[in-house]
Amino acid sequence: MTLRFFTLGMTASFGTAWLFAVVLPFFKTIELKPVPYVEAVDEKTGVYFPKRTGQITNGAKVYSQNGCYVCHTQVVRPTYAGNDFHRDGWAGFKADPDRGDTRRESNVFDYQGEEFAQIGLMRIGPDLSNVGSRMEKKAIAANTAKKESLGDAWSDSMKVTPESLLFSHLYNPRSNVSMRWSTCPSVAFMFEEPKAGESVPTSKPDARALVGYLMSMKKNDAVPASMNYSASKPTGK
């Protein structure tokens, strides 16, 4: 076997696979077409075509640079492929007070505008497809509980924001007593030196971009009926 024969053979066998498994899907998915709403079933017209802007793009870069994708995924699988759908808050909420059942599977638009679809490598930490919605719900619950326990001593300045929950997690993932077991690494280098009495110091731009990106993770928006796989989806009359 000559070196020439060997090289050609290797290139052909790996190249063909690469062509069909990487290049072809890339060109087939890069130009996403908006999904139209059908008025008879969706009760609205127009198209489904979510967009992202600004700081979220920078945050996605920080996310990948710091390897968050090694432990956190961003994909909610259909029920035949896994149980993500039925885990609390992962796919959306089962009983959102305003919208009812907001759960849905990931779709291709969830990764639009990302340099890489950060679907992740392993699930050591929770899925982040809906971390923004989860944090908002958590902040509301925390504020309501605090308000009830404090009564008249409560003031709006004591409000916990969903962002502050994320900053706290990034600076020290084990700061919350119920999270002492967490193996998530701290990214304290994205924060200034802590001053006395400060539990979470001032954030640097990287941390703010990352939190902006994480807060944008609300992948439970209503989709057209053609992309809705619920058994009780609207079918029109």
Next chain:
Amino acid sequence: MSQDSPSPSSSRPDLDEVINVTTAHGSQATAAAAREYRNPGADKEPLSIAAFALCAVMLIVGGAVLGKTSGALFDYQTSIKPNYIRDKAPGVADDVALPPKPILDLYVKKGQSLYSAKCNGCHGADGKGDGANYPSLVGSAWSTGHTERFSQVILNGLQGPTSTGKVYGAGVMPAQGGGMSAQDLAYIMTFIRNSFGNTVGDVVTAEMAQAALDLAAKRPNPSAPVTADELKQYEKDLPGEKVDPATLVDPITLQPVAAK
């Protein structure tokens, strides 16, 4: 004791020509080495290239057949199996119906967010206006009075004196009807009539609000704001079936639920 002769093609440097233990050890062959089996494939290629080619052809043909028959195997446009419908959560009740609420509460809640977007800027978060430029909605004879009159003020705007006869600094309220659906108008009207201390206690339904939109469209000069004079012809309630404000409805579909 048998011993293989060294391979004649010594120009090939591959180890496979000398991996027979006895050959490799040559003259130092011991009894232990001699007991090893001779490797029958030692001098051959690992596998004939024809066998590789045959396997490749079989794989390609097999893949092509699968792709053609299954339909979705190489379809990169869809990420979901054809005809996929979600399974219910195993073992637990998955269909959680939200607890029904009185229709009035829901309309007020929905109206609140619309109010913050459309009306808050002038009439204020407490509905009291500022007393000089923008009138108060609290206790106003028009906002708490006949629904038809109230609806025309919202939809068309208002010029000149308000219900108290006072002309406010802003002079004219711009029309809010642009792009407003009947349901939204119903939410806003119900909210204003039942908030900030107003306690009319009735629900303006979407049916009534639709009648209001039809009326506004029929005005002779639809782009001009209404005046106190014009409003005199609207001194009645909007037509439509009245709804008991305590009716329990589903918070999402807003359809009445059967009382248990």
